[in-house]
Amino acid sequence: MIWGMDHLLPRPRVSESTPGVFEFVPGSSVSGPAALVDAVRLSLAVLDLRPAEAGADTAAVRVVEDAGLGPEAYEIEITAEGVRIAAGDRAGAFYAGQTLRQLLPAEAYRAAALPGTVWAVPCGRLADAPALSWRGAHLDVARNFLPKREVLRMIDMLALHKLNRLHLHLVDDQGWRVESRAYPLLHEIGSHRDQTTTSYYREEPAFDGVPHGGYYTLTDLAEISAYATARAVTVVPEIDVPGHASAILAAYPEFAARPADTYRVLDRWGISPAILSPLPATVDFLTTVFDEIIGALGDVPYFHIGGDECVLDDWAASAEISAYQEKLGLATPADLHAWFLRRLADVLAERRSRAVVWDEAFVSGMLRQDTVVMPWRGPQVGRRAAAAGHEVVATPVFPMYFDYAEAASAEEPLAIGDTITLADVAAFAPVPSEWTVEERDRVVGVQFQLWSERIPDGRTLDYRAWPRGCAAAEIAWSGAPVSECFTGRLDAHLVRLDAFGVEYRPPAGPRPWQRGGSGWRRHRPGVVDVQEMMRHLHELTQSADSTRPSTSS
Template identity: 70%
Template sequence: MSELIPRPQVVRGAPGSYVVTAGALVTGPADLAAAVRRALPVLDLGYAGPAEPERTGAGTTQPANPPGSAHTAPRAAITVTPGENLAAEAYGVSVTAEGVRISAGGAAGALYAGQTLRQLLPPDAFRTAAPPGARWAIPCGEIEDAPRFSWRGAHLDVSRHFLPKREVLRLIDLLAVHKLNRLHLHLADDQGWRVESRAYPLLHEVGSHRARTTTTHHIGDEQRFDDTPHGGYYTLADLSEMGAYARDRGVTIVPEIDVPGHASAILAAYPHLGARPAAAHAVLDRWGISPAILSPLPETTAFLSAVFAEIIEALGTVPYFHIGGDECVLDDWAASAEITAHRASLGLDSPADLHAWFLRELADVLAGHGCRAVVWDEAFVSGALRLDTIVMPWRGMEVGRRAAAAGHDIVATPVFPLYFDYAEATSAEEPVAIGDAITVADVAAFEPAPASWTAREAARVLGAQFQLWTERIPDGRTLDYRAWPRGCALAQVAWSGDAAGFAEALPAHLARLDAYGVEYRPPAGPRPWQRGGTGDRRHRPGAVPVAEVMRHLSAMTHDAESTRPSIEPA
């Protein structure tokens, strides 16, 4: 029981084991039993119904089909019950020679109990079908567990490189395996719009594809292009499917439509919504930051309100909606007489004040749908956001501390060590990355709520998530390589609160990922077919050292003009 990732809060081992047979039954409330069964697909568990009491004599009752009964042993393989005084994601597991008993605070807790049982089984439990002769023995003992943080997530950018629905569903499964519960889905940026809109169909008809993509991966190199079209989008039905699939696995999808900057794809479809309505725009074919920016006028707010409503309706349950707010070049706002007049009518002193006002307007729209707005940290600097807006401090934890001190909840997302588009080693063997290096150990050492923060500031930390920006992640195989096992380390930090025992547990966990089919980066370095080679896909060590990036970003957060972009990407 010592090789679990993330590490449970309390583990008490005991002698012996219990052998679960394929097709064994789970008994308990339907929603809790379904969650346990979903976590253990290879066992093909059945459902025995609720564990109803039965009469044993005048005025007395006992559970029907008690564990250990020779008559009903299959029904007692796994019993799940609601746990009194347990939070929704908390659970307890007791394994004896007679069977498995689970107490769960809710469906999420039951799911996580099932995922823990899955890790207690041999690695073959992570296959889709059992190999011949598989024996499912669970070691005896007791586990009591609950997460430290409520937000344990991953960010996936599907704008720079579109990833098909199957990759999103697979990532959701892997998040659930690691007890990660948020998928921040970056649906729109300069390089592509990725969701159907019935209200504004040119968004997906025009904005979802670009004519070519840069093959220049290192900042400062001469631009080269592949002249190959790239694109794709999710239908609203796809989005509904992904939302339901995620909820069944304890994952909340957090959609992001990044505005008002990063707007090239939107303006390629609807140029009149831009700060320069007569300008022509195209979906961006290179990386970096574009000056393209939406107008902050009422027509733009109405447009975004309609699009937000479509996405919210499709996903079904959207407690959080990310509206970006980062890396905005405000020059076109300052140069526009109409926008300047609008700003003056609002009594605002500067384009930066208008930027904050615009985001607050959108947050008000989302609040009408029952959603909390989420923003990147540039949106916070003016201090004019709704107080319930969640801030993601990508430029470093110091700006996160300032947001927390101002009363905002935060989700830790700093470039170092949670931007997984950085290489895992300073080595030419690595595939191309924006810079180097962020290691598994770096992630494992991260503290989302630093000890130097006050108790009031630390209480504002909802959790943490790792970021998968996809300029240099063109497909699912590369996604696996970037995400794991660094994502395993973040899962432990966000759930358990620290990395104690992580390094010792990782080899056993990698065997589980092998069985699952995850093409992770091995701790010793890339496999031969994972290396960057000698062409455009090779990494150039030292091109962008992450330590230097963080020094630059730290300086930005103390700059009065910190809404102005200075670095690629975010």
């Protein structure tokens, strides 16, 4: 089957069909600058295109660089004689290849070419460029660890949807997930827990009794980064501090606000009062850890430092910390929280990396101006951050938290709450029209979140991420709610995902083996409701110094 240009997802800005097709034959070649040729070949790996010989002018695909098109932009012209690609940069060439892949039969998404497949694409012209520079997915590997193979596969999924940021949540109360050679107890102790809670909200505590853990070596991180870079994806590591620190303090309690306390890697969900001390020794410790991660990943343009859901009681109760706060001329523990995050942002800036934070870190108004803010509590706080001059990546609970169920039904597998549907995601406007021009210009992207309390494995990850992630990819690329005919284009795209082996949630509902069943993995509809959550978040955002929200991210 030859797909038409009206079956592409995300939908390109310009697509014009003309009569005829171009057919790739065995031994087809691609010519152009080496980096761009490599990008196109990677996108179209199933065709086994070979680089054209020097001076040859008969390549099936000819690639040229046109910086005037802008970052990630491309144009494609397909005639019966061949394909011409003009790309603004390597990423643009890679995305041009991904668009050609969608025009090929769905067999282009299988791991090997099937005999007898006709590799033909329709003739016509396409021109495309993204509206937003940050098109991301957040993957929490701290609550439930995912092996490296799942991270690499997630990168593949982002790449084929033209998503370009993988935000890796590497630490939380329930686990530390990266090797540290300077502080080895982080991965030796902090990377595993004895068991995991199976309780749902307000139920009697229950646990599975099964040890859980895992971490990535620094070499693994280097591999993940190289794999992502080749596919136009930037890895954004997150070390969430100063709260969510139980796993860190289980390994190194001397960095706690109360060093005498005994800490352990948590086996339950929710917010812990465990918090790092803001004293200089902690900054030095985190600087060393940052350096290890940056050294492994290579170029790290963005580094997320969290800043969310911090219980500051231990700071207020510590005479040493209070004296340090007074020495710095700060009035409250909340001001010290802001100072601490700014100090870490300065450390990152010295390493040519920009800090990214959750929105609680913004409310003090003390951030570095180049810090990127992720307003998870909604557009109200996001607008305040944009008005203050910060770049903003839209990450609201509704509708971009994909750990929520897609239906209020007991047939769903266990989720954190009800209900964020495919239609909710498709209708989301990441750049609110009611904002001022200046505020809208500071919305640099949108990102969906996969918090993993209820995502124990790769199959569940597929189910939660797709096809809602398909809608997220389209709104991220266009900067607006999905365009017309999305449902028809999605239907065609799901055939591609079938070929790729994605265990997505069918729009009509879960398959029999995807249902929650009758055990603890069954969803409890109505226990946590999205509208209830949004009312609560609205209340939280009314206070400019809200530092202790009680909802879990």
